[in-house]
Amino acid sequence: MKTGHHVVVLGAGYTGMFAAIRLARRTRRTGVRITLVNPSELFTERLRTHQIAAGQTLPRHRIPDLLAGTGVVFVHGAATAIDPAARTVAVDRGAAALAYDTLVYALGSSTDTRGVPGAADHAFTLDSPRAAADFAARLDDVAAADGTVTVCGGGLTGIEAAAEIAEARPGLGVTLISQDEPVAAWGAGPARHGARARAHLCRALDRLGVTVKTGARVAKVLPDAVELDNGETVASDACLWTAGVVVPSLARDAGIAVDDRGLVVVDATLRSVSHPEIHAVGDAAAIHMPWGRIHGTCQSGLPTAQYTADTIARLLRGKTVGPFRFGYVHQPVSLGRRDAVIQFTHADDTPRRAHLTGRAAVFYKEKISGSPLTLYRISKRMHLSATLSKGGRATRGVTA
Incomplete structure (x- = not known):
């Protein structure tokens, strides 16, 4: 294991937060330093923002509190530029640029x-x-x-x-x-x-x-x-x-290879094809399975964060890594507080015949919406998987 290695994670959404917490657990007592950068001190539960729009009040979760006990350093600020040659990130509230050995690019999308x-x-x-x-x-x-x-x-x-x-x-x-x-x-x-x-x-x-x-x-x-x-x-x-959604131009502006939507182009191990020291996760990455392109959801984002944290830990130990594999399982939709519909899907996100509605679906959806925070808490103590499916036969053709 390389000691003194500095990993900078940009973005503390669902994927960036999980990547930082899981990597901290995977590399504890090794000397690896992890810094998480985010413009807000508050963690945004994007799965629930429609509830706020309807006038509901939701609990506030501070990012430093979620990171407590992990050793991850939180930097309150927005990344304004990446210099891949120097391996530095400029932050608007910091006097000095952050130097990194490995960068996790987890800057998600916003409404277009x-x-x-x-x-x-x-x-x-x-x-x-x-x-x-x-x-x-x-x-x-x-x-x-x-x-x-x-x-x-x-x-x-x-x-x-x-x-x-x-x-x-x-x-x-x-x-x-x-x-x-x-x-x-x-x-x-x-x-x-x-x-x-x-x-x-x-x-x-x-x-x-x-x-x-x-x-x-x-x-x-x-x-x-x-x-x-x-x-x-x-x-x-x-x-x-x-x-519609749009992603930040930070990667494109830095000369990192991106597709026509601005997503970081990655290989089968979710590393940038132009800058292998940069890993991209969630809806910041252009990820393809044999059945097609992964679209940005929490369901697919958390497994990319888990995989990337594990991949970085393995690479630091000098071990090889296998390709990322993922398959969809469901599409949960809330319909107010008293109804919902859960459409179960094949790995490629096409519908199966099975679905849930009514109270059972409400219970299911509520568990799904709250699961990331539970995952973060448990992941401080043990390795809990966020991957519901690796896609089975539909993804066995993936090669690194």
Whole structure:
């Protein structure tokens, strides 16, 4: 084991936090130093930000408290530049750059409001608890005036947000705008796949009074309306934007190899193809399995963090590593506090026939949403796996 080795982890989201904690456990009493850099002292439970947007108050988790006892040093600041040649990271609140031997790039994505005029100026996002709380405060005024709310984006985040808002404020008009049918991915493969889960989801939105508009794209966001590309105008006193994501330009600006979306291009061991001392995890990395590209979710992100922590520890011991393998297991969607739907999936994220709804699904979803924090606490004392599936036969063709 190399001693005095310095590992810098950029980003303390779900993946960066787990990578730092697990690596600390894997390298304890070896002299390896780990530094975790994040712009906020508070850990963001992104799986729950839609609850904050609906007006709920959630517990606050300080990053230094989550790291207590691990030996990981926390730096409160935003990384502003990476110099791969010098192996340094500039941080906005630090006087000196952080030198690293190994870098874990875990800077996740944020909502992309650039492509539609007015979205950046007039729409709210769920990028942080503060942003979600600002939207909730706006809802108070809208509800008092019997106004209307639009949620733009029919993915999992948009559906959860629309349902949560409608349940929390029954008299409020809520419209979910999606180009395709909500959770259209559940329709992949034969038409019968995912049909029952989709039907339950649609019934739940209807029961909650959510109006669903499909078949048109948002062309413009105005202060009091949303214009669609079919010429229709939808009244909107508050617009929540959940359509599309964008990643920071830090890796691209540093000359690290990225794809057309700005994700770090990695090999089968999740190391940068241009700078092997840099490991990328979660939705910061362009990761491909034999069945296709992994999309950024907590379900896939935590296994990448686990794998990377274990990989770095093995490399420092001079051992070889096998390729990263992953397969999806489920797609959990909350529909307010009293309903949910869990679609079980094949490794490539296409739907199986099995699904859960109602109270069983609520219990399942709540356990999933809270599991990262439990994982962090337990991982300080023992090695607990976050990988539910390595994909079976679907990923056995992966080569390093």
